[in-house]
Amino acid sequence: MNDEEFEAAGQQMLKYVIDYHKNIRERRVMPDVKPGFMRKLLPDHAPHTPEKWDLLFKDIERVIMPGVTHWRHPHFYAYYALSTSYPAILADILSDTITCSGFSWASCPSCTELEVIVMDWLVKVMDLPEAFLSTSPGHGGGVIQGTASEATLVAVLSARTKFINRAKEKSPSMENGVALTKLIAYTSRQSHSSVERAYKIALVKYRILDTDEKQALRGDTLKKAIDEDRAKGLTPFFVCATLGTTSSCAFDNCKEIGIVCEQEDIWMHIDAAYAGSSFICPEYRPLLDGVEHADSFNFNPHKWLQVAFDCSAMWMKNSNDIIQSFKLEPVYLKHDNEDIMPDYRHWQIPFGRRFRSLKLWFVLRLFGIKKLQNIIRQDIKLAHKFEEYIRNDPRFEIFGEVIMALVCFRLKGSNEINEKLIKSINEDGRIHMVPSRVDDTFFLRLSICTTRTQNHDIDFAWKVVSEVADNVLKTTN
Amino acid sequence: MNDEEFEAAGQQMLKYVIDYHKNIRERRVMPDVKPGFMRKLLPDHAPHTPEKWDLLFKDIERVIMPGVTHWRHPHFYAYYALSTSYPAILADILSDTITCSGFSWASCPSCTELEVIVMDWLVKVMDLPEAFLSTSPGHGGGVIQGTASEATLVAVLSARTKFINRAKEKSPSMENGVALTKLIAYTSRQSHSSVERAYKIALVKYRILDTDEKQALRGDTLKKAIDEDRAKGLTPFFVCATLGTTSSCAFDNCKEIGIVCEQEDIWMHIDAAYAGSSFICPEYRPLLDGVEHADSFNFNPHKWLQVAFDCSAMWMKNSNDIIQSFKLEPVYLKHDNEDIMPDYRHWQIPFGRRFRSLKLWFVLRLFGIKKLQNIIRQDIKLAHKFEEYIRNDPRFEIFGEVIMALVCFRLKGSNEINEKLIKSINEDGRIHMVPSRVDDTFFLRLSICTTRTQNHDIDFAWKVVSEVADNVLKTTN
Numbered sequence: 001m002n003d004e005e006f007e008a009a010g011q012q013m014l015k016y017v018i019d020y021h022k023n024i025r026e027r028r029v030m031p032d033v034k035p036g037f038m039r040k041l042l043p044d045h046a047p048h049t050p051e052k053w054d055l056l057f058k059d060i061e062r063v064i065m066p067g068v069t070h071w072r073h074p075h076f077y078a079y080y081a082l083s084t085s086y087p088a089i090l091a092d093i094l095s096d097t098i099t100c101s102g103f104s105w106a107s108c109p110s111c112t113e114l115e116v117i118v119m120d121w122l123v124k125v126m127d128l129p130e131a132f133l134s135t136s137p138g139h140g141g142g143v144i145q146g147t148a149s150e151a152t153l154v155a156v157l158s159a160r161t162k163f164i165n166r167a168k169e170k171s172p173s174m175e176n177g178v179a180l181t182k183l184i185a186y187t188s189r190q191s192h193s194s195v196e197r198a199y200k201i202a203l204v205k206y207r208i209l210d211t212d213e214k215q216a217l218r219g220d221t222l223k224k225a226i227d228e229d230r231a232k233g234l235t236p237f238f239v240c241a242t243l244g245t246t247s248s249c250a251f252d253n254c255k256e257i258g259i260v261c262e263q264e265d266i267w268m269h270i271d272a273a274y275a276g277s278s279f280i281c282p283e284y285r286p287l288l289d290g291v292e293h294a295d296s297f298n299f300n301p302h303k304w305l306q307v308a309f310d311c312s313a314m315w316m317k318n319s320n321d322i323i324q325s326f327k328l329e330p331v332y333l334k335h336d337n338e339d340i341m342p343d344y345r346h347w348q349i350p351f352g353r354r355f356r357s358l359k360l361w362f363v364l365r366l367f368g369i370k371k372l373q374n375i376i377r378q379d380i381k382l383a384h385k386f387e388e389y390i391r392n393d394p395r396f397e398i399f400g401e402v403i404m405a406l407v408c409f410r411l412k413g414s415n416e417i418n419e420k421l422i423k424s425i426n427e428d429g430r431i432h433m434v435p436s437r438v439d440d441t442f443f444l445r446l447s448i449c450t451t452r453t454q455n456h457d458i459d460f461a462w463k464v465v466s467e468v469a470d471n472v473l474k475t476t477n
Numbered sequence: 478m479n480d481e482e483f484e485a486a487g488q489q490m491l492k493y494v495i496d497y498h499k500n501i502r503e504r505r506v507m508p509d510v511k512p513g514f515m516r517k518l519l520p521d522h523a524p525h526t527p528e529k530w531d532l533l534f535k536d537i538e539r540v541i542m543p544g545v546t547h548w549r550h551p552h553f554y555a556y557y558a559l560s561t562s563y564p565a566i567l568a569d570i571l572s573d574t575i576t577c578s579g580f581s582w583a584s585c586p587s588c589t590e591l592e593v594i595v596m597d598w599l600v601k602v603m604d605l606p607e608a609f610l611s612t613s614p615g616h617g618g619g620v621i622q623g624t625a626s627e628a629t630l631v632a633v634l635s636a637r638t639k640f641i642n643r644a645k646e647k648s649p650s651m652e653n654g655v656a657l658t659k660l661i662a663y664t665s666r667q668s669h670s671s672v673e674r675a676y677k678i679a680l681v682k683y684r685i686l687d688t689d690e691k692q693a694l695r696g697d698t699l700k701k702a703i704d705e706d707r708a709k710g711l712t713p714f715f716v717c718a719t720l721g722t723t724s725s726c727a728f729d730n731c732k733e734i735g736i737v738c739e740q741e742d743i744w745m746h747i748d749a750a751y752a753g754s755s756f757i758c759p760e761y762r763p764l765l766d767g768v769e770h771a772d773s774f775n776f777n778p779h780k781w782l783q784v785a786f787d788c789s790a791m792w793m794k795n796s797n798d799i800i801q802s803f804k805l806e807p808v809y810l811k812h813d814n815e816d817i818m819p820d821y822r823h824w825q826i827p828f829g830r831r832f833r834s835l836k837l838w839f840v841l842r843l844f845g846i847k848k849l850q851n852i853i854r855q856d857i858k859l860a861h862k863f864e865e866y867i868r869n870d871p872r873f874e875i876f877g878e879v880i881m882a883l884v885c886f887r888l889k890g891s892n893e894i895n896e897k898l899i900k901s902i903n904e905d906g907r908i909h910m911v912p913s914r915v916d917d918t919f920f921l922r923l924s925i926c927t928t929r930t931q932n933h934d935i936d937f938a939w940k941v942v943s944e945v946a947d948n949v950l951k952t953t954n
Contacts, residue, residue: 006563035817038590067587084576086483099561110544113515147827181654340512350624
């Protein structure tokens with residue numbers, strides 16, 4: 001593909017992107033293909049000679065789109081939002097063009113420096129503790145991870161190293177594995193599955209703690225668990241608190257948890273993957289109170305801040321903890337600037353890294369904070385609009401509280417009827433949602449996921465839910 | 478940014494991409510900025526209101542480019558190649574537009590299915606064992622990881638789970654940490670630092686084994702270590718063999734290692750991050766012999782196969798091993814198709830994932846295998862051309878063997894003089910290389926990194942090396 005062909009194909013692709021968004025309402029939000037559908041549409045060998053662009057371009061509609069779950073569709077209400085935006089797409093073109101692997105400052109200074117700067121910008125926008133600034137007197141700083149699950153894992157591994165080293169200071173002959181058997185981590189029953197998974201990868205003991213009636217982990221629950229475990233001779237070392245759980249968007253009490261963690265000298269990590277973006281609005285920032293006690297904090301700009309996946313923003317109070325866990329230095333990577341600017345490969349699981357700060361930079365500048373705040377406010381307003389519909393219909397009830405852009409609701413009555421409802425809604429196909437469960441209660445989740453979702457879409461979503469509920473109730477009674 | 482603004486900005490960006498490549502020779506391959514340079518060029522706060530595209534676009538040249546190490550520059554000979562290409566850029570525009578998070582089949586069926594298909598294509602192109610095909614009777618299959626370091630870690634964690642479970646079958650009350658103290662893994666002194674790092678993350682014991690005179694790990698060395706460790710009561714469980722080491726592009730003897738691993742019932746992982754792409758050429762495929770003994774195999778199409786970073790191709794003989802390590806199932810992720818198509822979140826460290834198979838698909842179709850083979854052959858030919866220059870100059874010597882597109886060489890004499898040489902070459906700035914060291918020998922690495930590097934560039938590189946060597950030798954004597 002030469003320059004001219006690329007330019008022509010690129011222009012065609014730009015138009016495709018615009019049309020995709022413009023006409024997305026004509027598509028079925030959730031595809032109705034069966035597993036294995038694509039094999040019938042493609043040859044079973046790669047081509048030996050180049051194919052024409054036109055053929056490939058046609059295959060986007062013929063092969064790919066029939067099996068796409070349209071996360072950009074205004075009627076997509078599943079999981080949580082995943083962002084993309086024109087500025088983010090433009091930034092990724094530049095990132096793909098430069099294609100450095102920014103594992104060290106020297107491997108591409110701009111890749112490291114822009115990341116340091118935009119992560120500092122976010123500290124100020126979100127009023128995060130100053131200890132998270134790269135310019136703070138300590139060793140704090142921010143880094144872009146791929147996903148919140150990686151951020152959690154990085155935090156767990158850092159804390160694990162710190163506590164194992166501490167145990168070995170006391171008993172130098174102690175084996176790592178034996179030191180490990182003493183460590184215990186905590187999280188709530190409502191935290192994301194990737195937290196438990198991080199504990200499994202770290203191979204540490206862990207306890208899944210109960211929450212209060214608002215699905216929030218409380219300080220006294222944590223304190224009780226810690227006391228019990230210390231009595232057993234264990235060393236509590238890590239807590240992952242969640243702000244905005246995946247199931248029902250509940251908020252752990254980070255103020256209480258943070259105080260316990262400080263008193264008990266335990267690493268506190270806050271996972272605010274989804275809700276974190278809202279903290280750019282002053283009125284939601286109090287939800288983050290307690291972050292001043294955290295050793296690490298993470299949220300995903302790729303969820304609600306218009307940055308295309310993957311961009312997970314993580315800060316640490318002391319980057320030495322993570323560097324100590326990971327640093328290994330071969331000759332071919334030595335350079336002279338390590339003390340002034342971070343070598344980010346020591347801050348993450350993978351070795352190489354893309355130039356991801358570009359998309360954060362493009363988005364922050366081309367949207368501006370005010371517009372990003374407005375998007376979040378508007379989405380939450382839409383959620384409350386849907387909440388109204390639910391509250392005004394005596395067949396339904398709200399589950400939990402609508403704080404962000406997620407409405408959890410259910411038909412009053414059995415779980416079975418609600419299982420039937422969600423199945424029927426997704427079979428109907430006009431909107432797409434996923435269900436969840438807290439303890440014994442099964443419910444539906446309506447999550448506002450796109451900036452194209454508007455008032456009339458919420459009216460429509462309610463119409464669909466209400467109609468399908470009519471049918472479900474009719475056929476059940 | 479509305480549709481029209483996006484189209485205009487996108488067109489400007491496409492032209493920028495073309496011009497960047499066209500005029501890249503006018504840029505200094507390695508920037509001459511000092512750490513912290515960018516802070517002076519940018520405000521210390523994110524803007525409150527949207528900025529104009531034109532301003533941001535100008536900042537690419539004003540702020541970003543002065544600090545870019547140009548991996549695309551024909552005079553960039555450092556590390557190993559990182560690919561990008563027009564087809565890959567186009568595919569990423571589409572991927573950013575769809576922005577699904579393909580953690581399950583249902584979250585975007587096309588994202589999973591295209592990955593299964595193109596990974597099967599590569600099995601056939603590279604003549605990999607049939608057990609790696611998704612259609613094989615076992616539980617084999619391929620998955621796209623972000624980096625080779627993640628692939629190694631996934632392999633180590635899978636093997637660790639398998640062996641801990643085995644130990645606990647015998648002694649059900651044994652603690653994970655205690656089982657861990659028995660496990661020992663191996664790799665050679667020449668493997669990438671990320672292998673040792675994966676062992677540290679897994680917290681397993683490991684031994685770094687010596688290599689033969691060609692920097693290759695041999696079967697008897699491994700066997701001896703295993704015997705010694707078994708005699709100590711340890712359980713050898715994992716070997717990472719490398720095909721194409723980072724230091725000097727050496728090849729471990731996978732045939733010998735594989736036989737030992739089979740006899741000893743140990744997990745064999747092959748890391749061919751860089752050299753793996755060459756196995757699409759029948760004449761280089763014999764270097765991969767022994768892969769039939771491997772439990773997992775990995776190479777990076779983003780290194781040498783024209784796919785933009787990140788795209789690391791990994792295959793496993795039995796995906797159940799990895800699924801067992803990671804699987805945790807919340808209600809909101811349940812769907813009905815799990816047995817027919819993989820839920821790739823169980824195959825990797827992160828939870829979410831981008832639609833990365835698109836760029837592999839675009840590249841394979843728009844280049845075709847023949848052209849990709851030609852690129853590899855041409856790069857290796859250029860390496861041999863540079864090798865000729867070195868061999869014909871009595872001041873220099875080749876280190877190791879030129880097998881792929883990497884030439885390791887040095888001035889005959891002390892390490893100090895070679896340290897001076899590489900420092901002077903990089904200060905000179907006309908070309909960029911990094912050095913390495915094997916045992917006590919310090920040497921320079923010339924790695925062909927871009928498809929734009931041509932015969933006359935090699936002549937030029939030699940001219941620079943030769944001139945700088947003249948000066949270094951003059952001032953030293």
